[in-house]
Amino acid sequence: MAGELTVSIDAMGGDAGPSIVISALVRSLQRHPEVKFILHGDETVLHELIAKRKGRFSTNVSVRHAPTRVAMDEKPSYALRRRRDSSMWHAIESVKTGEAEAVVSAGNTGALMAMGMYNLGLVDGISRPAIASVWPTQRGQTVVLDCGANIECDAEQLVDFAVMGEAFARAVLGLPRPKVGLLNVGSEDMKGHDAVRGAAAILREAKLPMEFVGFIEGNHIAEGVVDVAVTDGFTGNVTLKTVEGTAKLISFYLRSALKRSFLSRLGAVLASGALLALKRKLDPRAAGGGLMLGLNGIVVKSHGGSDALGFAYAIDTAIDMAVGGVNKSIAADRAGVVPEAALP
Structure with missing residues (x-):
C-alpha cells in the first residue's frame, strides 16, 4: 500500500545504538517489503551488523555514512550548531531533499525537534510543532x-x-x-x-x-x-x-x-x-513513539531506551503517517x- 515510500533511519540514536535498529529493521522488512530504507550512521558498524543477518536484508536497504552521532545529553542548541555531520542530521536531511518521506530516530528528543524545525520548517498555518x-x-x-x-x-x-x-x-x-x-x-x-x-x-x-x-x-x-x-x-x-x-x-x-x-x-x-x-x-x-506533528515532514521519535520491537512500531507509525x-x-x-x- 505504501508504494515507493522511503523511510530514513537515524541508526546511531538511542541508548542501545545501532544493534536494536538493525533488529527492528528485520521486522519492518517483513511487514513492509515494498518500503525502502536509508540507514544513516557509521557504515563500518552498520555493514557488520547487516552481514550477521546472513542475507535477511533486501536491496531496499541502503547505508549512508555519518561520522558522528548526537549524544543523549547534548543540548539541542549545541547539536544544531556542531552535529551537522551526525546520523540524526543526515537522516532528517534526506526528508528535506525529498529522498525520503519520513524519518525515525531514538536519539536526543530536543535535538531531533531542533534539527527538524531547522531543516523542514512547519506545515502551512502551524505556528509551533x-x-x-x-x-x-x-x-x-x-x-x-x-x-x-x-x-x-x-x-x-x-x-x-x-x-x-x-x-x-x-x-x-x-x-x-x-x-x-x-x-x-x-x-x-x-x-x-x-x-x-x-x-x-x-x-x-x-x-x-x-x-x-x-x-x-x-x-x-x-x-x-x-x-x-x-x-x-x-x-x-x-x-x-x-x-x-x-x-x-x-x-x-x-x-x-x-x-x-x-x-x-x-x-x-x-x-x-x-x-x-x-x-x-x-x-x-505499541504506542509507536512520540509524533512530532506540525513539522513539514514526518518525524517520529522512538523512546531512547526502546528495544527492537518498540523501534519497529515507531517505523510502522511513520509509514502510516506518510501513507495517510x-x-x-x-x-x-x-x-x-x-x-x-x-x-x-
Missing part, C-alpha cells in the same frame, strides 16, 4: 498533545494542536470524525485560564471534520471520552510521566500479589491469557479555521 503520543484507553486509543515541546501556549497554538491531533486521528487511526477535547481543571465553560477558554471559542466555531466536545478532565483521557486530548506541553508532559508511573506501579503491585502464595501463583497460571492481554494493552512500545497524508490534512484543516480576533 507539538509532540503527540497515542495512549490506550477503556474505549481504544486517544491521541494526547502536546507532550513536552511547548511549555506555555496561547489560544491559537492550542487550536493548532487540535487540528494536528484530529488530522492524525483521521489519517492513522481511521476515525472519520474524531472527538476532540481541551484538557482543563473542570468541564464548565467558565473554568480554566484565558488560553484554554480562547481556544475553546475558536474550536466551537471551526468547521473541521471533528466533534469538539469542549473541556475534559484528566480522568476522561483513560475513560476514552475523546479521541484527541489537547493541552500545553507542561501539563501534557507531567500527565504523560504520571500515567507511565501509575502503569508501572500497577504492574509492581500485580506481580507482588501474584507471587504472594502458592494459590496466588496457581491463579496466575490459570489467568495467564488475561494477564498477557493486559500486558500487551499497557505495553508502551497527515501533513496535507493538517494544512488543509488549519487554513479553514477562523482566528480568535475575527470571532464576533
